[in-house]
Amino acid sequence: MRNLLNFLIKISPLLLFLALETVAVVLMVQRSRYHSYAIISTSNVVSGGLLEASNSVTSYFSLSSVNERLALENSIVRNENEQLKSIITEYEDIISQILPVDSSVIKRDTLQELTHIPAKVIGNTVNKLDNYITLDKGAEDGIKPDMGVICDQGVVGIISTVSKHFSVVLPIINSQSRISCRLDSSRTIGSIVWNGLNPSYASLMEIPRHVFVTKGEKIYTSGFSYIFPEGIPVGVVEEAELKESDSFYKIKVSLSTSFYTLSHVDVISFAEKEELDGLKSVMSVE
Amino acid sequence: MDRTGRYIVLFIVLVLLQVLIFSNINYLGFVCPYIYILFILALPFGFNRYGSMGLAFLLGFIIDMFSNTPGVHIAATVAVAFVRDYWMDWILPHTDVERVEPSLKKLGISNYLRYAVGLVLIHHLILFFAEAWSFSDAWFTILKALVNTVITMLLIICYYLISKR
Numbered sequence: 001m002r003n004l005l006n007f008l009i010k011i012s013p014l015l016l017f018l019a020l021e022t023v024a025v026v027l028m029v030q031r032s033r034y035h036s037y038a039i040i041s042t043s044n045v046v047s048g049g050l051l052e053a054s055n056s057v058t059s060y061f062s063l064s065s066v067n068e069r070l071a072l073e074n075s076i077v078r079n080e081n082e083q084l085k086s087i088i089t090e091y092e093d094i095i096s097q098i099l100p101v102d103s104s105v106i107k108r109d110t111l112q113e114l115t116h117i118p119a120k121v122i123g124n125t126v127n128k129l130d131n132y133i134t135l136d137k138g139a140e141d142g143i144k145p146d147m148g149v150i151c152d153q154g155v156v157g158i159i160s161t162v163s164k165h166f167s168v169v170l171p172i173i174n175s176q177s178r179i180s181c182r183l184d185s186s187r188t189i190g191s192i193v194w195n196g197l198n199p200s201y202a203s204l205m206e207i208p209r210h211v212f213v214t215k216g217e218k219i220y221t222s223g224f225s226y227i228f229p230e231g232i233p234v235g236v237v238e239e240a241e242l243k244e245s246d247s248f249y250k251i252k253v254s255l256s257t258s259f260y261t262l263s264h265v266d267v268i269s270f271a272e273k274e275e276l277d278g279l280k281s282v283m284s285v286e
Numbered sequence: 287m288d289r290t291g292r293y294i295v296l297f298i299v300l301v302l303l304q305v306l307i308f309s310n311i312n313y314l315g316f317v318c319p320y321i322y323i324l325f326i327l328a329l330p331f332g333f334n335r336y337g338s339m340g341l342a343f344l345l346g347f348i349i350d351m352f353s354n355t356p357g358v359h360i361a362a363t364v365a366v367a368f369v370r371d372y373w374m375d376w377i378l379p380h381t382d383v384e385r386v387e388p389s390l391k392k393l394g395i396s397n398y399l400r401y402a403v404g405l406v407l408i409h410h411l412i413l414f415f416a417e418a419w420s421f422s423d424a425w426f427t428i429l430k431a432l433v434n435t436v437i438t439m440l441l442i443i444c445y446y447l448i449s450k451r
Contacts, residue, residue, distance in 0.1 A: 013335045017368040020343050024364065027350075027357030028416060047305075047351045054306050125309065125353065127318050129417050132354040168354060196418075197316075 041161050041168050042123050042134040048166035052136055055122040059263065066263045073152040114229060116266040117142055119149075119167075126173060126199040126259045133157065133169040133262065143167045146227060148268040154233040154256035155179065155221060156265050167267075172234075173199045173259055180225065181234045184218040186211050192219070192234055192253065199259045201238065204251040213240040213249055226273040289387075293329075297345070300325050305352040308441075316430050319438040322349055323409050324445065326366050327402055330387045331374060335367075342367035355417060362413040366405050377401055390446035402442060407435045 008015075042048055059066075119141075123134030137143055139162050149156040149169050157171035158179070170177050172194055179192045181204070190206045204219060217237040223230025235253040242249050304322040311318055325345060329338050346360035353359070377400050378393075390398045410431040418427050 013339070013368065016336055016339055017364065020339060020364045021361055023343075024346070024357040024361035024416075027360065028419065030356065041354050041356075042352060044351065050305070051352070123352075127311070127316055128353070128355075130355065196423075 042132065043138070043161045043163040043166040043168045045163070045165070048122070048134060048136075048163070051123040051134055052166075055120070055136075059120075062261065062263060065261070069152055070264065113271055115142075115269045115271075117269060119143075119265055119267055121262045121265060122166075124259070124262055129175050129196045131171055131173045131199070131259075132160075133171050133265075135167045135169060135265065135267070136165070137267065138163050138165040138167050140164055142269060143267050144269075147273075148221075148228040148232075149265050150228070150232050150268060151257055151262060151265045153258060154235070155181075155228060156257055156259075156262065158227060159267065169265075171259060172202055172255060172257070179228075179234070180222045181219050182222045183207065183211070183213065183237075184220060185214070189222050189224070190251075200255055202235065202253050202255055204237070204253050205248065207249040207251060209242055209247055209249065211249070213237060213251060215240060219253060226270040226276050228268065289330075293325075296328065297325055297341075301345070301348055304349060309353055317434065317437060319434055319441050320349075320410065320413065321438060321441050321445075323363065323366060323406060323438070324442050326363060326370065327405060327442075328387060328389065329367075329370075331371075335371060338367040338370070339364055358413060358416045361416050362409045365412050366409045369408060370405060373404060374401065377404065390443065399439075403435065403439055406438050406442075407431065410435050410438070 042051060117137060119135040119137040121133055122136050123132075125131045125133075133149075133156065135143075135149075143159060143162050145159050145162055147159045149159060149171075155172060157169045157174070157177060159167050160170040161168040172179060172192060175194060175196050177192075177194060180189060181192050182189050183204075188207055188211045190204045192202050192204055194202045207213060215237055219234045219237065221228040221230060221232040221234060233256045235255040237251055238254040239252040240249055241251075300322045304320065308319050308321050322345060326338065326342055329341070342363040343360055346363035349359040349363075350356050378397055386392060388398065388401060393401060411428070414427045414431045414434075415421070421427075
């Protein structure tokens, strides 16, 4: 008995070491279910708050270039808005000629399908295998897991963890990310994945060999899920390789979003998403 | 300032340096020094092993919190805290080291490098393999660990050149 006790005392540092490592491994295994941890992430109050404070200082350095980009985007959106307005009035005229009813009845009934929630990037990594982006908006601002995130250049990623005031994005440049998108000319659907090396490039998978792929072709979101609307730019085909034995292309994509200089993003909230999710959960239960 | 106070300050300074500056370095896509491990290296020799592993756990937990990598930094840092005493006995067996705070000036450059390089390499290897969570690109992961060990060591040497101790 005494020998056993002595032995246990002698190896107790080893036991503590093994216990702590087990905790670490359990945490690591659980990370693949990326919704499950909110405490050990930048969305918690301590780390999110510190990142926000640090960002409030460092964001001044990039202010002028950010302003320029926002002004450019503003003018593009304003032009688009004018065009859409003129198209709408044109259609209204046509409708009022055909139908004898008041056209405002038809117009007021349309529901806004999606809303953009603007957010600021307060934490961002690009050099890891699993990169994450932290935003300064959270559940209180209407952000929920699985919402799409875009910026003026294109797709950024998908919301993974949300706390009250912060949220964490799983960007394209995370090895766990997988975003559905389509080729511009053939409209073939594939998914974009990242190989963990260069934050400017990713791979487009599942494009079958009968499709004709050209270099420089644009890639957009498919719009098949209520995460991204259709037609948000993802990237451009940089290289398309097809070996004799392969049934799918190996496509290198130059991403349209520059993850190095990310500062302001939009989170996309679909009005019908909850309805669709509810439907899916009902289906999976039955 | 007494010794405990100094270590608390070192802990906070290293965490802030790591999460606010060094974790944001993105040179060539894979250069990222992990300077915070200096805290475990700088603990006095003969320091309570449960204490050093507990501190390593806390340190790893905080860094994990800021980098969205649950468990990865905990595993690497706790391993260094556990191995450190054995490593010390093996690398510098005949020095009278009881309660000495290991630093570049106290151990001398060659002894300190022998002490620190091995531990930093162990830390980085565990860290990058835990992050990759596979052995498929093993050579790339090892290369990453080696390159970043060199950079972390240069930063540690810079720290000792700037500080008075």
